[in-house]
Amino acid sequence: MKSPFLLEQWFASRGWRAFVFQREAWNKILQGKSGIVNAPTGSGKTYSVLGGVLEVLKSENPKGLVCLWITPIRALAKEIELSVARALEGCGLSWRVGIRTGDTEIAERREQAKQMPEILITTPESLHLLIATRDGERLFEQLRFVIVDEWHELMGNKRGVMMELALAWLRARLPALQTWGISATIDNMYEAMQILLGRTYREGILVRADLRKRIEVIPVLPDTIDLMPWAGHLGIKLLQKVVPVIEQSRSTLIFTNTRSQCEIWYQQLLEAAPSLAGQIAMHHSSISREIRHWVEDALHDGRLKAVVCTSSLDLGVDFRPVETIIQIGSPKGVSRFMQRAGRSGHQPGAVSRIYFVPTHTLELVESAALREAIDRQVIEPREPYVRSFDVLVQWLVTLAVGPGFEAGEILHQVRSTHAFTSISDEEWYWCLSFITTGGRTLEGYDDFHKVVRTDDGRYVVKSKRISLRHRLSIGAIVSDTVMRVKFLNGGFVGTIEEWFISRLKPGDVFWFAGRSLELVRVRGLEVTVRASQQKEGLVPSWMGGRMPLSGQMGAMLREKLQEAFDDKTTDPELKFISPLWKLQLERSAIPGPDQLLIEYLVSREGHHLFVYPFEGRFVHEGMASVLAWRLALFQPITFSIAMNDYGFELLSADPIPIQEALDSDVFSTEHLERDILQSVNATEMARRRFRDIAAIAGLVFQGYPGKPVKEKHLQSSASLIFSTLSEHEPDNLLLRQAYDEILQFQLEHGRMQQAFSRIQGQEILLRYIERPTPFCFPIMVDRLRERLTNESLEQRVEKMLREAGVEVK
DNA sequence: GACCTGCTGCGGAGTG
Numbered sequence: 001m002k003s004p005f006l007l008e009q010w011f012a013s014r015g016w017r018a019f020v021f022q023r024e025a026w027n028k029i030l031q032g033k034s035g036i037v038n039a040p041t042g043s044g045k046t047y048s049v050l051g052g053v054l055e056v057l058k059s060e061n062p063k064g065l066v067c068l069w070i071t072p073i074r075a076l077a078k079e080i081e082l083s084v085a086r087a088l089e090g091c092g093l094s095w096r097v098g099i100r101t102g103d104t105e106i107a108e109r110r111e112q113a114k115q116m117p118e119i120l121i122t123t124p125e126s127l128h129l130l131i132a133t134r135d136g137e138r139l140f141e142q143l144r145f146v147i148v149d150e151w152h153e154l155m156g157n158k159r160g161v162m163m164e165l166a167l168a169w170l171r172a173r174l175p176a177l178q179t180w181g182i183s184a185t186i187d188n189m190y191e192a193m194q195i196l197l198g199r200t201y202r203e204g205i206l207v208r209a210d211l212r213k214r215i216e217v218i219p220v221l222p223d224t225i226d227l228m229p230w231a232g233h234l235g236i237k238l239l240q241k242v243v244p245v246i247e248q249s250r251s252t253l254i255f256t257n258t259r260s261q262c263e264i265w266y267q268q269l270l271e272a273a274p275s276l277a278g279q280i281a282m283h284h285s286s287i288s289r290e291i292r293h294w295v296e297d298a299l300h301d302g303r304l305k306a307v308v309c310t311s312s313l314d315l316g317v318d319f320r321p322v323e324t325i326i327q328i329g330s331p332k333g334v335s336r337f338m339q340r341a342g343r344s345g346h347q348p349g350a351v352s353r354i355y356f357v358p359t360h361t362l363e364l365v366e367s368a369a370l371r372e373a374i375d376r377q378v379i380e381p382r383e384p385y386v387r388s389f390d391v392l393v394q395w396l397v398t399l400a401v402g403p404g405f406e407a408g409e410i411l412h413q414v415r416s417t418h419a420f421t422s423i424s425d426e427e428w429y430w431c432l433s434f435i436t437t438g439g440r441t442l443e444g445y446d447d448f449h450k451v452v453r454t455d456d457g458r459y460v461v462k463s464k465r466i467s468l469r470h471r472l473s474i475g476a477i478v479s480d481t482v483m484r485v486k487f488l489n490g491g492f493v494g495t496i497e498e499w500f501i502s503r504l505k506p507g508d509v510f511w512f513a514g515r516s517l518e519l520v521r522v523r524g525l526e527v528t529v530r531a532s533q534q535k536e537g538l539v540p541s542w543m544g545g546r547m548p549l550s551g552q553m554g555a556m557l558r559e560k561l562q563e564a565f566d567d568k569t570t571d572p573e574l575k576f577i578s579p580l581w582k583l584q585l586e587r588s589a590i591p592g593p594d595q596l597l598i599e600y601l602v603s604r605e606g607h608h609l610f611v612y613p614f615e616g617r618f619v620h621e622g623m624a625s626v627l628a629w630r631l632a633l634f635q636p637i638t639f640s641i642a643m644n645d646y647g648f649e650l651l652s653a654d655p656i657p658i659q660e661a662l663d664s665d666v667f668s669t670e671h672l673e674r675d676i677l678q679s680v681n682a683t684e685m686a687r688r689r690f691r692d693i694a695a696i697a698g699l700v701f702q703g704y705p706g707k708p709v710k711e712k713h714l715q716s717s718a719s720l721i722f723s724t725l726s727e728h729e730p731d732n733l734l735l736r737q738a739y740d741e742i743l744q745f746q747l748e749h750g751r752m753q754q755a756f757s758r759i760q761g762q763e764i765l766l767r768y769i770e771r772p773t774p775f776c777f778p779i780m781v782d783r784l785r786e787r788l789t790n791e792s793l794e795q796r797v798e799k800m801l802r803e804a805g806v807e808v809k
Numbered sequence: 810g811a812c813c814t815g816c817t818g819c820g821g822a823g824t825g
Contacts, residue, residue: 072818102820125819159818233814258815285817311816329814336816472821479819499812546815688810705821715810 007051010090021209022048035205036181065116067145136402151181156382158476168413187381199416231778235359249324252306260541279305287494333550334373368571369556390696400451404460478692481711509537548616549645610776612647622747624648629679642783686738691718
């Protein structure tokens with residue numbers, strides 16, 4: 001029997017069958033609903049939404065823009081366009097589909113200005129830019145659908161807030177507008193829907209694709225436990241075990257945690273297996289786009305056997321499935337690991353296999369914890385941003401540059417979003433005054449008088465210069481200023497950070513993008529290089545973000561620690577680790593899920609206190625500061641602090657009164673927020689955070705395309721404004737936002753609160769140890785690294801190991 | 810605002 005659905009008829013002609021969730025989505029969309037389709041990549045999620053859109057509009061023969069398709073990544077736009085175009089043709093519809101991103105050519109833009117395609121694929125930034133035109137309102141008059149692809153990727157950052165605001169604005173003028181999100185599984189799926197739909201969420205529908213895929217975690221283990229380093233992060237010791245995995249597979253993705261690790265692995269793989277030359281490449285965000293595109297295409301065509309990458313290949317390029325995935329070092333979160341694993345074994349019913357290469361002993365436990373987490377479907381949530389006033393004031397100027405706005409109407413919309421439900425009248429007036437006068441402190445500067453209120457009460461931007469500069473600054477991603485690395489003949493290799501290049505002088509050789517490069521000269525923000533034959537060279541590192549261990553991973557680790565002693569354990573890595581665990585047990589203890597281990601060591605360096613909450617390094621940084629601050633209340637004492645993802649260390653020249661402190665409840669949650677802010681240098685942290693806020697809010701200008709403002713300059717103008725506001729306008733909303741953000745995202749206040757209250761219910765195992773344990777050793781090394789060069793560190797680590805009673809191989 | 814390990818993502822003028 002012929003299906004009533006257009007898309008299903010086309011499916012049938014190709015011999016495909018619709019999934020149950022696709023039909024469910026089509027029906028709900030046909031009923032006029034909004035909602036979210038929860039489906040993994042590669043499961044036909046695009047068609048699940050597209051089919052509904054076609055069904056609603058097929059009889060209307062639309063002309064002009066009826067459907068906006070938002071993607072967080074430009075690279076995905078092309079694939080969506082391809083799928084949509086194919087389906088439209090298959091269904092015999094003559095609708096047009098087009099792309100509008102920063103890559104869209106001028107001619108194409110002009111064409112679109114005359115007549116928009118029926119379906120437009122765009123990014124949140126480009127959508128804001130479209131609104132920031134005089135045509136801003138007219139463009140969307142016929143709009144019926146907004147599809148937000150990969151919504152889980154947007155909702156955890158300020159780009160999500162940009163979407164919320166734009167959606168509220170569109171919804172206000174188009175009551176019949178239907179919004180659909182497409183999202184991978186996250187822990188707070190319903191919240192994700194609520195945020196996407198704003199005030200209309202009550203009627204929202206969640207369509208779940210029940211396509212659970214089996215994932216097999218295969219640990220890559222050394223021959224004996226002695227070969228596993230106690231501390232380290234590169235994992236290079238297991239290189240010889242990784243080579244055959246790559247050789248035996250048709251195509252492999254090797255995920256690393258940092259860009260420099262990616263460079264090192266690429267280089268070392270080539271050295272260990274010269275036969276891979278020409279068949280292996282590398283991919284990370286500092287490599288030029290030209291090279292990256294080449295790598296993506298080559299992988300797609302099967303010209304490459306393996307690519308070493310960072311999370312730059314997490315999303316985007318939904319290339320032909322890869323046969324094998326290798327993860328080097330901890331992925332830090334379950335979702336990220338599962339997503340990467342899902343890149344292999346795309347055939348229905350196929351098992352995804354992922355090789356996990358631990359870089360030190362405790363990561364062996366992470367390997368087992370990951371397996372368990374996948375089994376139990378433990379998945380991280382995405383925390384939405386709220387009250388991001390920098391994004392709000394940017395949006396208000398965007399509207400004023402575009403069609404202009406009327407205050408009461410926009411306030412109503414803004415309040416309908418999840419991010420700004422709680423905005424008070426006072427805060428709203430502050431925003432209006434900020435965009436018109438710069439606020440109390442900055443009103444003396446004309447640059448901040450961006451928006452004017454016309455006689456009929458509309459807020460608009462009149463100055464061409466201000467409009468221009470605003471359009472240049474739309475978006476919520478603030479990049480660091482970087483130096484461009486170029487060959488003498490002009491070929492662009494990629495970008496590198498100033499602090500790294502400043503250590504080199506002309507003639508020095510470094511390795512970057514898989515090539516040996518000799519520094520010729522540095523001029524302004526341009527680094528000129530020539531190819532070198534030299535084999536040795538420094539590998540650059542970049543100051544990227546840090547990814548702390550997720551709460552879910554931490555909890556799973558705490559559970560798994562003791563399992564190494566359980567004879568019934570089936571995890572190979574836990575069996576493997578048990579000799580080392582015996583050592584830990586002899587010297588100290590292994591905490592169970594209801595225990596907190598604290599180790600006290602006296603060495604020539606002084607008195608060390610090690611605490612192991614397994615909460616990730618951000619939380620540990622805050623906890624360590626709070627603990628140090630509270631301990632100093634007992635007696636004057638100073639500490640140096642170190643931490644990793646498993647625990648932290650307080651080191652002091654004097655004895656640490658830990659027993660007394662424990663007796664008087666040093667882990668109390670009482671006055672926690674106050675103690676956090678007292679103990680960490682909140683002002684400095686907020687000052688740094690303020691740089692991005694100032695850029696997003698339009699307080700500092702980041703420069704013209706190709707002519708970025710120097711980092712130093714940007715930092716100092718933001719810092720100057722920060723100081724001025726702190727002094728004269730301490731209740732400034734952007735200033736307060738900087739402090740809120742460090743509490744929420746840098747110190748992970750919520751998680752820290754939970755950790756403290758969990759510890760209150762835990763039994764404390766205080767152990768006075770005589771020698772470093774496998775647990776504390778990596779933290780000690782971490783602290784040393786900050787003072788020593790790499791070579792001396794290596795020697796020092798060997799010495800430490802001997803002192804710790806471990807044979808050095 | 811550095812670092813010694815530390816991810817990712819987007820956007821963009823006027824020149825008559």
